[in-house]
Amino acid sequence: MPFDAQADAAHRSAPQRASANRAIAAWLLAVAAMVWVMVALGGATRLTGSGLSIMEWAPLSGALPPLSEAEWRRLYALYQTIPQYALVNQGFGIEGFKEIFWLEWAHRLWGRVIGLAYALPLAWFWLRGRIPAGLKPRLLLLLLLGGMQGAVGWFMVASGFEADRTAVSPYRLVMHLSLALGLYAALLWTGLTLLRGAPRPLPATAGTVRRQAKAAAWLVVAAMLAGGFVAGIRAGFDYNSFPLMDGRVVPDGYWRLEPAWRNLTLNIPAVQFNHRLLATLATLAALGAAIAGWRRLPPGAARKACLGLGAAVCLQYALGVATLLMVVPVWLGTLHQACAVLVLTAALVALHCLRDTRSAA
Structure with missing residues (x-):
């Protein structure tokens, strides 16, 4: 999906186009940096075995952590039903559960923050008419792929709830990682092109x-x-x-x-x-x-x-x-x-x- 970072609407001056391109590039590179952090958080989540601690996919309500002891006990009871608890963490108590819960919750919360950090500036740049026409399809595709990444993440996590499995499917893990790296690469490349222009x-x-x-x-x-x-x-x-x-x-x-x-x-x-x-x-x-x-x-x-x-x-x-x-x-x-x-x-x-x-x- 190629675009020319130097070509824009005829009624806009070259300094205006350059300023808009720099602003969009800074935004895209900032989101790319957030994806980088997300990949590191995902590694920590996997290595600590925290990824299966939240057994519900709640894109909106899940942004809030448990706010009562009853809610903590409900989530802990859910976790006790999966093989990872029985085969790896049996008896580690609700305090042990909280330790792995917070890392996975932070991982998911950061994903939501990335979504907002992408979608809100995109809407602002779009409504202000600052996005080059040739770039719009790519930015919309990245928004779609970012939403898909959340669904793929849950698809991966759900594989860890299957009988006799204490971790997620390696195939789904690689799928999730590949999509994250693809998004990062597209954000970085687009940002660099807007900053540097023609070769x-x-x-x-x-x-x-x-x-x-x-x-x-x-x-x-x-x-x-x-x-x-x-x-x-x-x-x-x-x-x-x-x-x-x-x-x-x-x-x-x-x-x-x-x-x-x-x-x-x-x-x-x-x-x-x-x-x-x-x-x-x-x-x-x-x-x-x-x-x-x-x-x-x-x-x-x-x-x-x-x-x-x-x-x-x-x-x-x-x-x-x-x-x-x-x-x-x-x-x-x-x-x-x-x-x-x-x-x-x-x-x-x-x-x-x-x-x-x-x-x-």
Whole structure:
């Protein structure tokens, strides 16, 4: 859904258009930052087992926490009916329940705040006539996808109430994560386009750097989705050594599930190995993009963005290894998930700086 950030209604002056674009960009980037926080909160919720503590989907009334002891006991009684309570938290009492409840409640409340932070300014900019016509369909689509994210979140949570399950479905978890990252990417890219406008001319050698950065970006996305399955089946709590897995490069039991495709999503050794492999390939590709940018680009935003991509991926790789060796402490696992968004940000900024003037036109 392309749009030209510099083209607007003819009756408006160039300074007015530029001012409107900057204001809309600041709003979109602020919402993107809120989505980043949401992803980190989601990681903490998952690692603490808090995500199943609220068994009702109440988009409006759920914004208020329990206001009486009777309401606390009602919610606790509901929680006692699911397998997670019986198999993991049995007997931890209402005070223990409150500890996991508050984190999940904060996670859901933050989602509602993001919705308001997007919808209200959108209506204001729209009614004031400050949104470029070509941008309106994209902003409406993002509003729709944001609403869908809430429904997908509940779809994911509901899977954790099924018999003999103490966590949500890894498939639904990856679906929820993918949509969040897609929304973040769209918000960031749109905001950057409004701020930076048309692509800056780059030397002919930029084509090689662009291809390298694209390869790194796709590998980063693949590693992040593979990490979603690691989180979904708690694969990070096994094979806590590096670089070998139980003394082997490829762990024993990689293909132990039938049919074979299930190993890619449900088999702990295979899922963790795949995440390690993709993360390693993404790191090598990002370092390649950084080196290519340093050698082939003149000083400026594009070169800095390539170097930033290399640095961000190396930081994330180090955090991933530390998380594994320390057997996934909550704080470090949350930081690792938050840093994944930093890597995605660096990849998108690099690609944005490396845009081809011909394809953009």
